[in-house]
Amino acid sequence: MTDIARNGSSAPAPARRNRSLLEVDDRTRRRNAAEARFKLMGSIAVIIGLLALVGLLTSILLNGMSSFRQTYVSLEVYLDPAKLDKDGSGNLEKIAKVTTFGYKPLIQKAMVATVAANGVDDQGLKAKKIADMISPEAPATIRDYVLANPDKIGETVRFDLLAGGRIDGYYKGRVTMETAALDRNVSPEQLRIADALRDAGVLDTRFNWAFFTAPDASDTRPEAAGLGVAILGSAYMMLVVLVLALPLGVAASIYLEEFAPQNWFTDLIEVNISNLAAVPSIVFGILGLAVFINYAGLPQSAPIVGGLVLTLMTLPTIIIATRAALKAVPPSIREAALGVGASKMQTVFHHVLPLAMPGILTGAIIGLAQALGETAPLLLIGMVAFVREYPAAPPEGLFDPASALPVQIYNWTTRGDPAFVERASGAIIVLLVFLLIMNILAIILRRRFERRW
Amino acid sequence: MKSIKLATSAAAIVAVSASAAIARDQVQIAGSSTVLPYAAIVAEAFGENFDFPTPVVEGGGSGAGRKKLCEGVGENTIDIANSSSRIKQSDIDLCASNGVTEIQEVRIGYDGIVFASDINGPDYAFEPADWYNALAKKVAVDGKLVDNANKTWADVKDGFPAQDILAFIPGTKHGTREVFDVKVIEAGCEATGAFDLFKDANGGDKKAAEKACTALRTDGASVDIDGDYTETLARIEANQNAIGVFGLSFYQNNTDKLRVATMGGVVPSVESIASGEYPVSRPLYFYIKNAHLDVIPGMQEYVEFFVSDDIAGPDGPLAEYGLVPDPELAKTQEAVANRTPMGPLN
Structure with a gap:
């Protein structure tokens, strides 16, 4: 911009015009230098990030593989x-x-x-x-x-x-x-x-094998401690989140995106959903304690309460992802469907939703992965506990006390026997593997089924 | 959208709480993180040996546990609160106002508090007075109260190494801090004569003098640790000059990393604390909601199992882990069998 302005306003330097394009002048050199600097800084940032990641992973793997x-x-x-x-x-x-x-x-x-x-x-x-x-x-x-x-x-x-x-x-x-x-x-x-x-x-x-199946053990026997109850508890919570958050979130976004009138009220809701997505998770824990345990009388340390709290936390993520997926479906699809006489409802459910599905599922999986690693809200609802009994099969088992993976890690790091450090690192590896699997699944879904227009 | 969400989740709650009326069949315990490992050991052994499910034990701190106990009677409240300090009158009042009238107090034994530094550091033989002179805000010098200017342990007492004073002590939310304040700092305050000076300065007010005694220096020589002992240990490993305050059982699990100091010339051990020679110890308790005893299956059995000789006796797993057995265990067993509720605090 400035170059053009300068060239336009003042007479161009004659020396410049005669120079070969292959010969780099001062200003070009400066601009190239700025670009090189920026590239360098960018790669330094990436290298620092990678080093931190490698350091973290090696320390966890070194400590934890032995478990x-x-x-x-x-x-x-x-x-x-x-x-x-x-x-x-x-x-x-x-x-x-x-x-x-x-x-x-x-x-x-x-x-x-x-x-x-x-x-x-x-x-x-x-x-x-x-x-x-x-x-x-x-x-x-x-x-x-x-x-x-x-x-x-x-x-x-x-x-x-x-x-x-x-x-x-x-x-x-x-x-x-x-x-x-x-x-x-x-x-x-x-x-x-x-x-x-x-x-x-x-x-x-x-x-x-017992590390994956055995329940937690007391401080005197770290060698017997396992993740059985924690994995079950996490699985139950994810089940609750999936069953509640996915239909609720998708229904809400379809309504908001396709049917709701555009007015100040829907705008307000939209702003609030974005805000909810940014609320610190501990706040949902306090809400869960007050509403689900103290008011509704649900049992302490139960996966159902954990699942409900995490549902509240995951809903905004799913809604935002779903709305983005719906928006990405081009209007021509809707218009074509309406043009051949489909009702609005038929348009959405027969044409728009199937095309948006990969995006919705990706959003749901990422939301679930977030919920899987969440610890803070579970602190408040009594899931940070010493639980040795396996919860029963769902649905009754949802009301039995259980632990959860991230909570079990926290729990083990506070124990006196140094052997629990190894167990905690091992549990971190297990949790990371679960998260990795979920994220890879999300990527595969996106790669295989997502259509670009 | 918001109202839809609210309505749906409300419906979910109602559906869910209707089926939640199923009776709870395991004992729920919460409270002190000092008592937690002991309670977990007992819960595990209980689950192994009885047909009842293993009790669920939660941490959270003594005060929080007692508050939860006093929330009311009913299956969504806890049955037993672990506590590393005695119940307060305010807790009892809160309990009474929520309909929790009969509470049993069970003393399970004693916990020693030890002072330990890095295994490769020098040996220390402390007196409470040394800790007071090292950490207090104001110390007595030649009959006058002056700001604490001690930089190294050699300044505190001749014969100590010239190592910078750096102490990791439990934060104020810990029950351990209270014991440290009373048994070490206040004792040291009296021994150095600072207590009398504070008393004179406050017009003979003993309470004010005690409070003045426990004011610690804030120049970084004394660091509060609000986490648990694993954090204190990590800080000591990072800073080898430091001395930390630990529970006896934690120290016993890490004897290869920590060098323990004597207090008043006594090495802390289960025996020396049981005999009363080692000065810094405190009783550990749990509190039972009597109204739940016949409702929650296995609760009475758990409590009796906890105080049985096999578990809490001198050869039991608790003593092995670092709990100092209560010499009056037989009395406790009898009280538990009779479900004797605790009387008013004295």
């Missing part, structure tokens, strides 16, 4: 009738009276026997210390087995029991001989026994 492997000890446990079924009646009720505390001596005996049988030096450790190498989860594993198979009492059964958290940490590099010497929960002697047992094939590290 997908777990150390097990294979033990032959003698199910002593003198301990488990004192009067020999086989009465299940009486067997159930023996608590997990009654199973500990059996494991201790089995562990000491295994150490001796494999010719492993017991390093002068007491039997209790040797038994401490097995997770406190083990008595529950054996008790569940005995209650399910009471006829096995009196026999010797082989169990794959979880190794203690510190022993497991030793094979993941979290615990070393040096730290073990200072650590009150493990000793170098125990680690040496573990090494010998590993050589003997009694102890091994394998893929940790």
Whole structure:
């Protein structure tokens, strides 16, 4: 603009006219330099962003990959009738009276026997210390087995029991001989026994399926903690969001886009929807607590409440995406349909909506992905809790207490045992994979089905 | 649109609350994050050994838990509140106004508060007076109150290393802070003679003197941590000169990273706290809504299981995790079996 003005107002420099186009003059050089500067700054910004991403991902992966492997000890446990079924009646009720505390001596005996049988030096450790190498989860594993198979009492059964958290940490590099010497929960002697047992094939590290299926565990047994309840809870919440937010959001946008008159009232609604999309999610949590729990009397920690709150949060996203998708359908389609005698309703549902569907689904999936990673509103409705029971199948299960993936991550980072850091990073990886899958799905939908005019 | 949305969600709520009348079948617990790990350990063992579902345990803080307990009677309110400090009269009044009349108080044991620094740092042997001189806003020097000018621990006491004073202490929303204020700062205040000076300055008003004692310096030497102990630990790992305040159980889980200091010449441990030698400890409680005892299945069993010798006794899993067992556990067991509601606060 300025160039033209300048050239027009003052006489052009004669030197300029004679110069070759291939020869770069001062001003061009300046403009080129400005462009080069901007390009450089842009790539620096991208590089900084990429470095941050790589740093974050490597730290999470380094910390978290080990949670997908777990150390097990294979033990032959003698199910002593003198301990488990004192009067020999086989009465299940009486067997159930023996608590997990009654199973500990059996494991201790089995562990000491295994150490001796494999010719492993017991390093002068007491039997209790040797038994401490097995997770406190083990008595529950054996008790569940005995209650399910009471006829096995009196026999010797082989169990794959979880190794203690510190022993497991030793094979993941979290615990070393040096730290073990200072650590009150493990000793170098125990680690040496573990090494010998590993050589003997009694102890091994394998893929940790339980991480995806087991419920949360208390602070004393990080090795048993899993994401089962959290994944179910998140799935239930997404179900509620999908069932409520998608039809509501699509219906609202169709009405607003195709049927509603253009007046100040619809303008107001439009502004409010855009504003709602920007409301911090914690606000929806407060609303959920006040309306759904205190007023409507819904249970605490239940996926239904979480789902309702996240529905409120996702609705504006879906409405905005749907309206954009509807707008992208060219008016000629509508006009053609109306021209051959279709009603307004037929036009929308037979022609416009199918063409807008890929865009709508993409918006819905992105909204769901957002809701999946949301933590703040769940803090207020009691989902940040220690929940070990799996919720029942829906619809009743929606009212049972459950956890959720992001909440479980938050929960684990606050625990005292360092083994939970690994679990939390593992859970982050799982959450990222879910988000990645959803986003890829959205991209595929868009690529495959979206039509451009 | 808005009205459609409102109407539809209202319809959803109504439909949903009609079916929500199904009785709740698990115990719900909320409150102190200090008690949370213990409650989780008990809940887990309870779920393993009984036919009742595992109770749901939530954190959120002592005060918030007690407030939730006092919200009223009914299945959408919690059954038990964990608390790391005693219930307040205001809570009891709130409970009474919402129809929660009978509350049981159960003391589960004691929690020690320890002072620890990076494992590679020097050893410290603290007295409460040292902490007062290091962190208080005003300290007593030659019988006069002056602004705290101590820069390093060597300024506080001869023989301490010349390491900058930097302490990570629990924020004021934590129950731990209250214990730290009373058992360390106020004790140190009295030991250094600053308490008497404050009392004289306030015309003999003891309460005002106590308040003046607990005013800490704000020049960055004392940092409030509002998160949990994992945050304190991370800050210490980042800043090796610092000393942090932890719960005993947290320290016991991280003995390979932390070096614990003695207080009054005593090393903190379950034994030294149980015997009363180690000065900085506090009782932990939970409060039971008696009206729910016969409504929520398994609630009475959970409470009795919690205080049983197997769990809360000296050889139980709680003591192993760092809870100092209550020497009067037998009394508590009896009170719980009889459902004795708590009397007025004394």
